[in-house]
Amino acid sequence: MVKVGVIGATGFTGEELVRLLIAHPGVKITYLSAKLDKGLPFSEIFPKFKGKLELICESLDVNSALNSGDLFFLALPHRVSFQIAPFFLEKKKLVIDLSADYRFKDPIVYKKFYKIAHQDKKNLKKAVYGLPEFYREKIKRARLIANPGCYPTVSILSIAPLLREGVLKNIVIDAKSGVSGAGRRAYLDFHYVHLSQNLTCYKPFGHQHLPEILEVLSAITGKKFNLRFTPHLLPLERGIFITVYAQLAKKLRRVQIYKIYKSYYEEEPFVRVFKEGLPQLKEVIGTNFCDLGFEVSGDNILIVGVIDNLIKGASGQAIQNMNILLGFKESEGLE
Ligand SMILES: NC(=O)c1ccc[n+]([C@@H]2O[C@H](COP(=O)([O-])OP(=O)(O)OC[C@H]3O[C@@H](n4cnc5c(N)ncnc54)[C@H](OP(=O)(O)O)[C@@H]3O)[C@@H](O)[C@H]2O)c1
Known part of the structure; x- marks a missing residue:
């Protein structure tokens, strides 16, 4: 079982990731975090998960997250992901980022459209655009996947x-x-x-x-x-x-x-x-x-x-990318 975490688990894409990952036979969710709805059981924030997932949704603590999993989904707003991804990448964790922070090869274009200078140009160069239909071979070898926009x-x-x-x-x-x-x-x-x-x-x-x-x-x-x-x-x-x-x-x-x-x-x-x-x-x-x-x-x-x-445009595609990266059947957990 691969241990996975969802950072930003209470957002629309985070919630959808949790729903899909619970049903995935090859992974176990070991870490969830949010900014406002924190310190509560996830199934209390979203009662539909009662009896399916007994995990507290934490306030993000990178060190405890790092000890808990192998692969992390960042379902965070842009400008937040590039502050957090480097900690995970430094410790050789796999990262699938759903925000726009690692999608552009050119940081000047990022700045023009997202109104902030990119703060992790080192990892930006290594990110692979996670559209499996055109980048499958690169995704297999990636450590940081920039999940495409919807x-x-x-x-x-x-x-x-x-x-x-x-x-x-x-x-x-x-x-x-x-x-x-x-x-x-x-x-x-x-x-x-x-x-x-x-x-x-x-x-x-x-x-x-x-x-x-x-x-x-x-x-x-x-x-x-x-x-x-x-x-x-x-x-x-x-x-x-x-x-x-x-x-x-x-x-x-x-x-x-x-x-x-x-x-x-x-x-x-x-x-x-x-x-x-x-x-x-x-x-x-x-x-x-x-x-x-x-x-x-x-x-x-x-x-x-x-x-x-929320699925092919975000969380489903992120899981499709995870499947490719980890060598699972590409449609595992998505059928
Ligand atoms: N929605 C879509 O259809 C879609 C499609 C493709 C890509 N995306 C991208 O995916 C990302 C997530 O989208 P979403 O729609 O799920 O957003 P969302 O509903 O606004 O959720 C964002 C999540 O991140 C948490 N968060 C916000 N600021 C944080 C911070 N500073 N530190 C730690 N956690 C923080 C939020 O926690 P709190 O709620 O507790 O603040 C929440 O759990 C965005 O970058 C978005 O552009 C979205």
Whole structure:
């Protein structure tokens, strides 16, 4: 049994990590921490875990955490992870960070979009971007995994194969997310009365996930390019739905496009490409799947991608990365 800890266990992604890890046959949760809800049994904070997990949720103490486990998930806000990860890495522990702190190769881009200078450039260089469909071999050898953002996961999976084959141009990603994407400590914009029966657009030209999408797509395709990315807030608990509008750079029939997707994802346990029809959010909620579908009309292509932001967009993908890293079956604990 591999001993694992969840730092930031009471957040939305932390709670989801705990739920999934309890059911995983190869690991045992040995450490949980939070900032405000501390010193209490985890099953008292979240009664759904009664009888399933008897562990106190601690106030983070790095030394006792270090003695308790082999691998740590950091489900922390950005700016906090890079203060904590170095202690674990120094003691040769494995770290899977769910925040944005280790996702960018370039600390200047990080500073521009997260408004703070990066404080752990040494480990930033060693971090591996944890998108298994494109970085599986690197993930196997990583000690620090930067788990991708939720919008980037579905955006990159939706377009990377076609971009790499030089098939897409003039790309616009119209993205919509459920409210859990914003974390558990809600503020006014996430008040029920404001959200219910409402739909809002936010950060249309400056969302912090745009540079992440561009950096990873450039690394995957070996080309620099641009695209438009516009996020919206849906009055739903969870889920991300993206619609990609683009033009085909060459004349292709539907079946040829399907073949391209198939050549990338046929063996992937968590990407399902629809031969006909478009995917729906409901079919992926509670799962680690990313479902993709597309329609073609002349030289226009529309692609739809859906994921559960808390699973394939965060905690499920983190466990998929852990499985690869530790040599478990990739879908262990996620089926
Ligand atoms: N939500 C999503 O859909 C999603 C998807 C992909 C990635 N992410 C990323 O994953 C990370 C966690 O997201 P989340 O939605 O789970 O956030 P969250 O709900 O706000 O939870 C954050 C957790 O970190 C703890 N924490 C906050 N500040 C801390 C500090 N200074 N020291 C120790 N613990 C601290 C919190 O404890 P208290 O509650 O006690 O303060 C809580 O347990 C974020 O970086 C987020 O960007 C989130």
